[in-house]
Amino acid sequence: MSKKQSQTNSIAKTKRDFLKYIFGGGIIALISSVLYPIFSYLKPPKQREVEVKNVKVGKLSEIENDSGQIIRFGNKPVIVVRTSSGDVRAFAATCTHLDCTVQFKKELGVIWCACHNGKYDLNGRNISGPPPKPLDEFRVIIKNEEVFVSKKI
Amino acid sequence: MKKYFKNIYSWIDERVELEEVVKFMGKKYVPVHSHTIWYYFGGVSLFLFIIQVFTGILLLLYYKAGEELAFESIQFIMSKVQFGWLIRSIHSWAANLFILALFIHMFSVYFEKSYRKPREITWLTGMLMLFIAFAFGFSGYLLPWNELAFFATKVGTDIAGVVPFIGDSIMIFLRGGEDVTGATLTRFFGFHVAILPGIFTLILAIHLLLVQRQGMSEPMGYENTKIAERKTMPFFPNFILRDLLLWLIVLNVLAILAVFFPWELGRKADAFASAPAGIQPEWYFLFMFQTLKYIPPQILFIDGEVFGIMMFAVAGGVWMMVPFWDRKSSRGEANRLVNYIGLFAILYIIVFTIIGWLV
Numbered sequence: 001m002s003k004k005q006s007q008t009n010s011i012a013k014t015k016r017d018f019l020k021y022i023f024g025g026g027i028i029a030l031i032s033s034v035l036y037p038i039f040s041y042l043k044p045p046k047q048r049e050v051e052v053k054n055v056k057v058g059k060l061s062e063i064e065n066d067s068g069q070i071i072r073f074g075n076k077p078v079i080v081v082r083t084s085s086g087d088v089r090a091f092a093a094t095c096t097h098l099d100c101t102v103q104f105k106k107e108l109g110v111i112w113c114a115c116h117n118g119k120y121d122l123n124g125r126n127i128s129g130p131p132p133k134p135l136d137e138f139r140v141i142i143k144n145e146e147v148f149v150s151k152k153i
Numbered sequence: 154m155k156k157y158f159k160n161i162y163s164w165i166d167e168r169v170e171l172e173e174v175v176k177f178m179g180k181k182y183v184p185v186h187s188h189t190i191w192y193y194f195g196g197v198s199l200f201l202f203i204i205q206v207f208t209g210i211l212l213l214l215y216y217k218a219g220e221e222l223a224f225e226s227i228q229f230i231m232s233k234v235q236f237g238w239l240i241r242s243i244h245s246w247a248a249n250l251f252i253l254a255l256f257i258h259m260f261s262v263y264f265e266k267s268y269r270k271p272r273e274i275t276w277l278t279g280m281l282m283l284f285i286a287f288a289f290g291f292s293g294y295l296l297p298w299n300e301l302a303f304f305a306t307k308v309g310t311d312i313a314g315v316v317p318f319i320g321d322s323i324m325i326f327l328r329g330g331e332d333v334t335g336a337t338l339t340r341f342f343g344f345h346v347a348i349l350p351g352i353f354t355l356i357l358a359i360h361l362l363l364v365q366r367q368g369m370s371e372p373m374g375y376e377n378t379k380i381a382e383r384k385t386m387p388f389f390p391n392f393i394l395r396d397l398l399l400w401l402i403v404l405n406v407l408a409i410l411a412v413f414f415p416w417e418l419g420r421k422a423d424a425f426a427s428a429p430a431g432i433q434p435e436w437y438f439l440f441m442f443q444t445l446k447y448i449p450p451q452i453l454f455i456d457g458e459v460f461g462i463m464m465f466a467v468a469g470g471v472w473m474m475v476p477f478w479d480r481k482s483s484r485g486e487a488n489r490l491v492n493y494i495g496l497f498a499i500l501y502i503i504v505f506t507i508i509g510w511l512v
Contacts, residue, residue, distance in 0.1 A: 044328075100308060
């Protein structure tokens with residue numbers, strides 16, 4: 001009698017366990033099948049960037065000595081500076097500190113970021129303020145008096 | 154006429170038992186003492202929040218989110234829509250006064266140690282609302298899509314990217330991509346008008362429910378004053394009427410500010426322009442912004458900015474947890490350390506805000 005009872009008990013127990021796992025697993029499956037699409041939805045899809053090889057800046061004669069300008073390089077800003085000695089150089093215009101766009105500061109002869117007073121020399125090296133890294137350099141090609149900027153290989 | 158109102162009242166009363174609510178309100182008393190004035194700033198914050206909801210809904214009727222639409226639609230609101238300038242200026246000014254009122258409310262609660270047992274949850278919900286208010290300010294700042302907002306958002310979201318391990322994912326989630334673009338604007342708009350108000354309202358309800366349930370906090374050592382000397386005033390109508398009078402004053406201050414100092418719109422954001430000289434975040438982020446300027450690029454082995462942001466995160470966490478480490482106040486003992494920390498925080502915020510303003 002008692003043996004039979006304990007047998008039915010253990011059957012009931014495994015039955016209950018079975019239901020518990022089915023039920024618990026079902027809830028977990030439900031939650032994850034709701035959350036997964038939501039989290040995937042929140043992640044913005046990767047958009048293909050247009051591959052830009054090089055960008056024409058303009059005629060060399062039109063770029064003044066001791067000046068700087070921002071040009072579009074694909075969807076990134078690039079700063080093109082011409083030193084007082086006439087060299088043309090190009091760097092990524094995105095400050096390595098917190099992503100602001102830098103500018104050429106004529107009075108100081110540096111590349112300057114207005115957001116947190118970061119300064120780079122005209123070789124793109126971070127010389128003062130919070131920037132942790134130098135600006136990425138771009139290649140400047142001068143062909144038939146035309147200035148082009150391209151990615152450094 | 155009076156009879157009709159009475160009939161309507163008893164009709165509702167029969168169904169939802171209003172009698173008890175009225176009884177509860179009638180029994181609620183507000184302690185009167187030399188620090189009673191600080192009780193009003195929670196109410197002022199609430200009022201400013203209500204104004205934000207109303208003016209925000211009004212702005213929604215004309216605002217268009219989008220890279221090519223946002224700036225132009227605010228221009229339209231400011232110049233073409235009747236009283237558009239007023240609604241938008243009030244929304245901007247009230248946002249700033251709201252943060253200010255929250256600061257005053259928070260510091261008064263802090264120095265009164267009203268967070269002590271049993272009001273820990275009230276303090277926590279209040280702090281959460283302050284953080285959400287910052288998120289409101291930050292997301293709303295971008296919506297006009299002007300130059301200042303564009304770079305403020307770049308810097309702010311880049312700071313989120315500094316968080317170890319998950320920083321990049323957070324940044325991409327906030328920006329809706331690698332860079333701050335129209336996708337960011339759409340997201341911030343969603344946060345600002347749907348997600349944040351929803352969460353805020355829920356927490357606000359808990360906060361207010363707790364204040365009603367537990368009653369007003371009394372100053373430290375108040376239980377030592379003789380019962381005969383303890384003065385109170387009824388919450389309804391005495392305190393409510395004083396509250397309403399103050400709300401009226403705040404409304405007037407808002408109107409004066411909005412009329413005489415209408416909010417500027419600035420120049421439209423351009424992803425290919427340099428950050429303008431003199432760029433600054435809103436004043437309530439200024440002390441943190443200014444600190445970041447002084448931190449060198451490297452401290453020990455970590456990036457200066459990472460270090461600075463971690464410091465602020467830790468300080469904010471410690472501040473928020475004050476009911477749990479300040480055990481003395483809960484026991485009714487004086488805790489000088491809490492006061493010194495509070496004074497340091499106020500001085501730090503004021504000094505760095507002024508420096509940020511001047512430099």
